[in-house]
Amino acid sequence: MSPRRAAGRRRRGRFLVLEGLDGAGTTTQAQRLAAWLRAQGRQVHVTAEPSGGPVGALVRQVLTGRVGGAAARPGAANPFDPHALALLFAADRLDHVASEIAPRLAEGQDVISDRYTLSSLAYQSLTCGGPAWIEAINARAPAPDATLFLEVSAATAVRRRFAASSRRELFEVPAFQRRVARSYQRALARLQEQGERVLVVDGEQPVEAVTAALAERVKSLL
Numbered sequence: 170m171s172p173r174r175a176a177g178r179r180r181r182g183r184f185l186v187l188e189g190l191d192g193a194g195t196t197t198q199a200q201r202l203a204a205w206l207r208a209q210g211r212q213v214h215v216t217a218e219p220s221g222g223p224v225g226a227l228v229r230q231v232l233t234g235r236v237g238g239a240a241a242r243p244g245a246a247n248p249f250d251p252h253a254l255a256l257l258f259a260a261d262r263l264d265h266v267a268s269e270i271a272p273r274l275a276e277g278q279d280v281i282s283d284r285y286t287l288s289s290l291a292y293q294s295l296t297c298g299g300p301a302w303i304e305a306i307n308a309r310a311p312a313p314d315a316t317l318f319l320e321v322s323a324a325t326a327v328r329r330r331f332a333a334s335s336r337r338e339l340f341e342v343p344a345f346q347r348r349v350a351r352s353y354q355r356a357l358a359r360l361q362e363q364g365e366r367v368l369v370v371d372g373e374q375p376v377e378a379v380t381a382a383l384a385e386r387v388k389s390l391l
């Protein structure tokens with residue numbers, strides 16, 4: 170059989186997204202879920218948003234205050250426009266899909282992304298006057314096979330982030346995290362209404378228990 174036909178017969182990989190507040194454990198669990206999938210004999214690519222591509226690099230500069238400096242902070246006299254940032258997240262997503270995610274899925278690899286569209290729906294709906302426009306600018310981003318939401322309280326998320334590092338990014342402020350927690354609940358409900366598969370896992374449990382719960386949910390999708 171020619172390599173082309175062999176590739177044509179290959180089954181598409183699974184596209185899984187991990188979501189949660191800053192500190193929910195998505196970075197930790199992306200790696201651990203990948204290890205579990207590999208142990209099942211699957212090929213797995215782990216990635217994250219903002220991505221490692223050119224638009225993602227720009228987004229990270231805004232988040233860490235290197236673009237606009239103190240002006241990137243909410244409430245600053247001349248803030249980095251939140252709508253411009255929402256567009257950068259959406260542009261980064263389409264570039265990420267085209268350059269990194271879709272080709273691997275087509276090759277049969279599973280892809281785990283640490284954050285995706287649900288992050289924009291949760292965070293940017295708060296800074297851009299609601300979800301409608303955020304949904305519109307993300308309409309071209311393909312739906313994942315499942316979005317796995319790690320549910321933790323804002324207090325847990327902030328405590329974990331403070332323990333891990335003293336560096337603060339744009340959205341890592343306790344009062345804002347409480348608002349993001351509520352926004353995530355609204356965004357989850359909207360995605361579910363639209364027929365997307367969203368699975369909620371208790372992220373307050375010890376690391377190993379969270380991974381076991383994720384594996385249990387993912388098993389039925391393979």
Ligand SMILES: Nc1ncnc2c1ncn2[C@@H]1O[C@H](COP(=O)(O)OP(=O)(O)O)[C@@H](O)[C@H]1O
Binds near residue numbers: 190195196197330377
């Ligand atoms: N289930 C857990 N219980 C306790 N601490 C955790 C748990 N998951 C992650 N952590 C710790 O919390 C911090 C943030 O985790 P991380 O995976 O980087 O979160 P995120 O990527 O969601 O911000 C890290 O120090 C990590 O070791």
Ligand SMILES: Cc1cn([C@H]2C[C@H](O)[C@@H](COP(=O)(O)OP(=O)(O)O)O2)c(=O)[nH]c1=O
Binds near residue numbers: 191196219286340
């Ligand atoms: C992907 C995405 C991230 N974000 C935010 C969430 C985080 O505060 C930040 C990503 O920074 P990062 O340091 O990657 O966060 P974490 O390690 O917690 O996953 O950007 C959005 O506001 N919208 C988005 O679409």
